Amino acid sequence: MSRSQELFEKAVTLIPGGVNSPVRAFGSIGGTPRFIDRADGAYMYDVDGNKYLDFICSWGPMILGHNNPAIRESVAKAAEKGLSFGAATEAEVQMAELITGIVPSVEMVRMVNSGTEAVMSAVRAARGYTGRNKIVKFMGCYHGHSDSMLVQAGSGVMTAGIPDSAGVPAGCTQDTLSAIYNDADSVRALFETFPEEIAAVIVEPVAANMGVVPPKKGFLEELRGLCTAYGAVLIFDEVITGFRLGIDGAQGWYGVEADLTTFGKIIGGGMPVGAYGGKREIMGKVSPAGPVYQAGTLSGNPIAMAAGMTQLSILKENPEIYEELNEKGEWFYDELAGILREKGQPWQVNHVGSLGCVFFTDRPVENYADAKTSDTKKFADYFHYMLDNGVHLAPSQFEAMFLSAAHTRDELCRVLELVRGYFAAN
Numbered sequence: 001m002s003r004s005q006e007l008f009e010k011a012v013t014l015i016p017g018g019v020n021s022p023v024r025a026f027g028s029i030g031g032t033p034r035f036i037d038r039a040d041g042a043y044m045y046d047v048d049g050n051k052y053l054d055f056i057c058s059w060g061p062m063i064l065g066h067n068n069p070a071i072r073e074s075v076a077k078a079a080e081k082g083l084s085f086g087a088a089t090e091a092e093v094q095m096a097e098l099i100t101g102i103v104p105s106v107e108m109v110r111m112v113n114s115g116t117e118a119v120m121s122a123v124r125a126a127r128g129y130t131g132r133n134k135i136v137k138f139m140g141c142y143h144g145h146s147d148s149m150l151v152q153a154g155s156g157v158m159t160a161g162i163p164d165s166a167g168v169p170a171g172c173t174q175d176t177l178s179a180i181y182n183d184a185d186s187v188r189a190l191f192e193t194f195p196e197e198i199a200a201v202i203v204e205p206v207a208a209n210m211g212v213v214p215p216k217k218g219f220l221e222e223l224r225g226l227c228t229a230y231g232a233v234l235i236f237d238e239v240i241t242g243f244r245l246g247i248d249g250a251q252g253w254y255g256v257e258a259d260l261t262t263f264g265k266i267i268g269g270g271m272p273v274g275a276y277g278g279k280r281e282i283m284g285k286v287s288p289a290g291p292v293y294q295a296g297t298l299s300g301n302p303i304a305m306a307a308g309m310t311q312l313s314i315l316k317e318n319p320e321i322y323e324e325l326n327e328k329g330e331w332f333y334d335e336l337a338g339i340l341r342e343k344g345q346p347w348q349v350n351h352v353g354s355l356g357c358v359f360f361t362d363r364p365v366e367n368y369a370d371a372k373t374s375d376t377k378k379f380a381d382y383f384h385y386m387l388d389n390g391v392h393l394a395p396s397q398f399e400a401m402f403l404s405a406a407h408t409r410d411e412l413c414r415v416l417e418l419v420r421g422y423f424a425a426n
């Protein structure tokens with residue numbers, strides 16, 4: 001038995017499902033999750049000594065590759081001064097200055113500890129600011145695991161095939177309205193039904209938790225227009241797209257500004273960090289400046305700020321990182337699509353910049369209903385073939401592939417050859 005198998009057998013007796021976040025359990029694809037011992041650059045190494053080219057990248061944070069020396073050193077240096085104070089620090093001011101300097105729509109920002117918290121808090125701020133209760137979210141978008149967001153959510157919720165979570169009282173989701181991604185008319189209809197009740201529309205500007213589904217031309221602009229017209233807050237959940245598509249995220253990429261933005265993943269450089277921010281008049285409602293309560297014992301933690309600030313500073317000062325990463329992404333996903341065509345496979349490749357995925361469906365994927373037509377058994381087979389050949393994809397059809405600055409073209413060429421071999425045989 002492998003060490004990973006041994007650990008997993010023990011883990012399931014001690015941790016629900018053996019993991020601390022569901023998608024890690026290989027639930028939808030079968031087999032034993034690999035227990036990771038260490039990672040460096042584009043590679044992860046498991047406890048059995050296997051080496052994997054990693055396309056999870058910690059679900060996004062490792063945009064510079066694993067174990068970046070500058071980030072590691074900044075963490076070690078911060079740790080010398082103490083791990084947490086529960087009091088204000090200079091690092092938090094520097095972090096806020098950095099973020100507000102990078103994302104034009106973010107005039108004020110509050111640090112939290114996860115993407116879930118960022119979204120939960122942004123939604124509360126939007127409700128407090130507008131004095132309205134209803135929230136519009138899109139089917140297949142994932143916004144963390146807070147009660148009111150667990151309606152037709154993507155990511156692990158989608159993989160598990162549960163439309164909603166047990167333990168969420170109907171009362172918590174009665175103000176959550178679901179719309180169809182890439183269909184602004186479905187949002188317009190909700191505004192026409194509830195013209196004065198919708199506090200916010202929350203969207204992943206590139207949906208990346210039902211596989212990758214880019215916004216159609218004009219979709220985000222229409223959401224912007226509807227929110228402005230009806231006095232609702234437009235929230236971009238940039239937990240994945242923030243600092244990934246470019247330094248200024250999806251807002252820079254598509255040229256559409258949100259009122260509030262949520263961040264996570266990349267912003268912490270691998271540490272547990274989230275943030276939400278936006279217009280001064282909305283953020284000014286957050287306590288203790290205003291009446292919307294939100295707090296956090298470890299929020300703005302000095303070690304986490306050091307890691308995040310180092311990563312964001314590197315990204316900000318080296319714009320060529322994005323140029324190269326996005327070019328590499330375009331090339332890689334186009335090649336992938338080319339191989340599928342060459343082998344007569346009808347599968348879809350969706351991608352934006354360094355984010356992409358292969359959907360095992362013959363139907364173009366523009367929303368949740370399309371994504372759900374994917375053959376997850378075919379994905380599982382493909383996943384295991386890649387894993388057996390040293391390539392660790394996200395263990396679910398409905399997650400993105402994340403490329404990092406550390407993935408070289410040579411390594412990606414090897415992946416493309418593997419894919420060619422797989423589809424030649426299948």
Ligand SMILES: *Cc1c(COP(=O)(O)O)cnc(C)c1O
Pocket residue numbers: 113114115116117119142143144145204209237238239240264265274
């Ligand atoms: C990952 C994710 C979240 C939740 O972040 P956590 O840090 O896992 O709580 C929220 N929104 C989006 C778009 C995400 O991808």
